[in-house]
Amino acid sequence: MVHAAKLGHPTVTRPEGSRSHARVLLAATVMMMLGQAPAWAADTTLVVAAATFPDSLQTGISTFTSTSLLMQTYDPLVARTNKGDYVPALAESWEPAGDSAWRFHLRRGVKFHDGSGFTAEDVKFTLDRIINPQTAYGFAGRISQVSGVRIIDPYTVEVDTKGTFPILPKAVADMPMESKRRYETEGANVARRHPVGTGPFVYGKWIAGDRYELTANKSYWGGAPKVDRLLIRQVPEAATRVASLLSGEAQIVEELPIDVLGQVEASKVATVASIPTTVGLVLTFDPRKPPFDNPKVREALDLAVDKDLILKEILKSKGEVLDGQLLTRATFGHDASLKSRPYDPKRAKTLLQEAKFDFKTPITITTQSGKYVSDVDICNAVAGMFGEIGLNASVNVVEGGVFLKQWNAREMGPLYMVGWYSLGDADFATVWYTEAGKRTTWVNPEYEKLFAEARATNDTALRAKDYGRMMQILHDETPSIFLFGLPSLYGVSSKVSGFEAASDKILRLKDVAVK
Amino acid sequence: MLNYIARRLIYIPLSLLLVLCAAFVVLRATGNPIDIFLDPNHTPEQADVLTARLHLDQPILVQFVIYLRDVLRGDFGDSLQFGGPAMPAVLDRLGATLELLAAALGVALVLGIFGGIACAVWRDRTPDFLISTIAIAAQSMPSFWLGILLIQIFAVDLRWLPTSGRGDGWHLILPAATLAAFVLPNFVLITRTSMLEVMGEPFVVTGKAKGLSAAKLLFTHVFPNALNPILSFLGIQVGRLVAGSIVTETIFSWPGIGRLLIGSIFQRDVPIVLAGVVVVSLFIILANLIVDLLLSINDPRIRLG
Numbered sequence: 089m090v091h092a093a094k095l096g097h098p099t100v101t102r103p104e105g106s107r108s109h110a111r112v113l114l115a116a117t118v119m120m121m122l123g124q125a126p127a128w129a130a131d132t133t134l135v136v137a138a139a140t141f142p143d144s145l146q147t148g149i150s151t152f153t154s155t156s157l158l159m160q161t162y163d164p165l166v167a168r169t170n171k172g173d174y175v176p177a178l179a180e181s182w183e184p185a186g187d188s189a190w191r192f193h194l195r196r197g198v199k200f201h202d203g204s205g206f207t208a209e210d211v212k213f214t215l216d217r218i219i220n221p222q223t224a225y226g227f228a229g230r231i232s233q234v235s236g237v238r239i240i241d242p243y244t245v246e247v248d249t250k251g252t253f254p255i256l257p258k259a260v261a262d263m264p265m266e267s268k269r270r271y272e273t274e275g276a277n278v279a280r281r282h283p284v285g286t287g288p289f290v291y292g293k294w295i296a297g298d299r300y301e302l303t304a305n306k307s308y309w310g311g312a313p314k315v316d317r318l319l320i321r322q323v324p325e326a327a328t329r330v331a332s333l334l335s336g337e338a339q340i341v342e343e344l345p346i347d348v349l350g351q352v353e354a355s356k357v358a359t360v361a362s363i364p365t366t367v368g369l370v371l372t373f374d375p376r377k378p379p380f381d382n383p384k385v386r387e388a389l390d391l392a393v394d395k396d397l398i399l400k401e402i403l404k405s406k407g408e409v410l411d412g413q414l415l416t417r418a419t420f421g422h423d424a425s426l427k428s429r430p431y432d433p434k435r436a437k438t439l440l441q442e443a444k445f446d447f448k449t450p451i452t453i454t455t456q457s458g459k460y461v462s463d464v465d466i467c468n469a470v471a472g473m474f475g476e477i478g479l480n481a482s483v484n485v486v487e488g489g490v491f492l493k494q495w496n497a498r499e500m501g502p503l504y505m506v507g508w509y510s511l512g513d514a515d516f517a518t519v520w521y522t523e524a525g526k527r528t529t530w531v532n533p534e535y536e537k538l539f540a541e542a543r544a545t546n547d548t549a550l551r552a553k554d555y556g557r558m559m560q561i562l563h564d565e566t567p568s569i570f571l572f573g574l575p576s577l578y579g580v581s582s583k584v585s586g587f588e589a590a591s592d593k594i595l596r597l598k599d600v601a602v603k
Numbered sequence: 604m605l606n607y608i609a610r611r612l613i614y615i616p617l618s619l620l621l622v623l624c625a626a627f628v629v630l631r632a633t634g635n636p637i638d639i640f641l642d643p644n645h646t647p648e649q650a651d652v653l654t655a656r657l658h659l660d661q662p663i664l665v666q667f668v669i670y671l672r673d674v675l676r677g678d679f680g681d682s683l684q685f686g687g688p689a690m691p692a693v694l695d696r697l698g699a700t701l702e703l704l705a706a707a708l709g710v711a712l713v714l715g716i717f718g719g720i721a722c723a724v725w726r727d728r729t730p731d732f733l734i735s736t737i738a739i740a741a742q743s744m745p746s747f748w749l750g751i752l753l754i755q756i757f758a759v760d761l762r763w764l765p766t767s768g769r770g771d772g773w774h775l776i777l778p779a780a781t782l783a784a785f786v787l788p789n790f791v792l793i794t795r796t797s798m799l800e801v802m803g804e805p806f807v808v809t810g811k812a813k814g815l816s817a818a819k820l821l822f823t824h825v826f827p828n829a830l831n832p833i834l835s836f837l838g839i840q841v842g843r844l845v846a847g848s849i850v851t852e853t854i855f856s857w858p859g860i861g862r863l864l865i866g867s868i869f870q871r872d873v874p875i876v877l878a879g880v881v882v883v884s885l886f887i888i889l890a891n892l893i894v895d896l897l898l899s900i901n902d903p904r905i906r907l908g
Binding site for chain 1: 633635651653684687751755766769855859870872
């Protein structure tokens, strides 16, 4: 059957006259009489403009942009929702099997796009491949405690862990389950270029740096997608992405720049969809070096930042001010009793004077540009607020590779900007303030102890208590100025229904319909 | 002539070697692929595997020698991001860039030369004033600004053309126009100057005195003599165009080599960057060689041998 709508050729829908309606009706009637379903009547294409693309569709690139594309054709064992909850996907249920293993019960009757059945063999193959260091799988570190996978029966697997590993079901949520058969019959090179998964969409065509074309998997176990075709285009320039939304070429636009929110809302052809992410944006001190080794100095600088004002003026009230702690509100382990320190420049100045702080001390804020929403603008605003109480602050924008090099050497200067994502569980974010994270210059023995305890128990109440105390320590010690939970922003055409902004920036398009 | 071409060809590997060396050292000195490419959560074993694969435990000069040895065997290494060999990944994107460059250069050359000739013929009169003003205005417009302006007018407001992406010929118009605007003004101005210079030569006065028609004088006597500075300039502009194409490709999501290179530099995907640098350098070197040959054909006084 020939499909009328050609992928990749943006069409602008114009109101049709009654005559053409009549023609369409006539054609439909004729075709139905001939026993054919009119292709064009059902053939809907959803076009998404993505800001960044991974350079290939191979699994194991640990970026959300890569995961976002992979999850169109694949499913994980446990899926995350747009809001950040964890729900059954290829595993229908799971439970701890003793102290150092998890048992997953797999969904039955699930088929890969090539028609072969999904079984425990595929789970074992995928997880074994991930933990093999030769694979260089980006997310391998998330499940580094996994020691092996045992097949109990075709629909049950047990994953052995070194010690108790409470977050395993959440940790596998970004790991697509691949087909063992495909790797064995076609080889890794083909499997990497042409994904065959169990997901809601089927691979059509991939052009690096340009476009990813897919078709609906009509027999998807979770229900068929509401569109027939999906086209994800890479449009790196933000202004061009907005233009493609307003001109009707794209229906969903990722990473909407914050300064055009008003323009999009006013256009009447599109709206803004937003949700707080789990990324906590912070400014981290180097407490090894005076005067920043003094917690009072760090507290004073925290007091000098008017976070509410920055949220309102720069982030246009999207996202949230962090509650004086690393974790965003929706994250497991967030301590609701803590609040952000209220803006108080007078007290900040008094504290600094009490600490005999030399106001000429250069305070360089190191940041990357374009890594996080409005990163440089926020740093400039903070430097300005420091300047208002007489501090000598400046912003140093560095390129990503240089940033990482300095970071790895743990020489970031007095303050640097970073965003830590938690994906809904405190473990993923809190690790960065422990020695195990290999990033922190602030070390606290009690914090280390609590982290280790919370990572090694399946007792949810105990974990929540530990993380709460850890948040308290971070708040009191102020190794970082805790700024914002960053927003995830999308532009959505009014022709689209069923789309939700995702807190983890993974596109979930199965229930999206195009009018 | 053949002798000359052979000598020029000998210099190519030398130029490439220098370019490669510079790119290699800068990339390695400013960032370690282990930190950048691997997830911050990477396991020590993963770091060891990548270290061994890229010989990162060796001094940088040894790394470079190993790399050169592999290149001489025709192996540019495997891309870190793609997983596959680097050179085919670069060549895959070359077509899109060549298409864009050819369109932009064609437009810039034709319009630039005719615009320049018009300026020279009607020197200090309305056409000269208009064209020169537009050229100077266009030259001072940054590419990204012009590109976004064109998208706003032709794609969002008028809806005549697509905003971005590569597809049929319609997709090529805006990016080619933006890139052409980057070099076109220079062609106008150089053609104008060059033509005016020749128009003042005694042989032109002789031609006029002989009673040659204005058009014949212009196109068979003045223009060929004015062509060489324009051609030399063309050689320089090819390099500028390639640099300019990076911005244009980004604005218009054109899947070309410029965007691939920028992305790979940020990722410190050294194999891709070096393969790309070789391709781009070769392109510029060959373009300049062709320009030199054209120069000697147009003006036999230029002795290449």
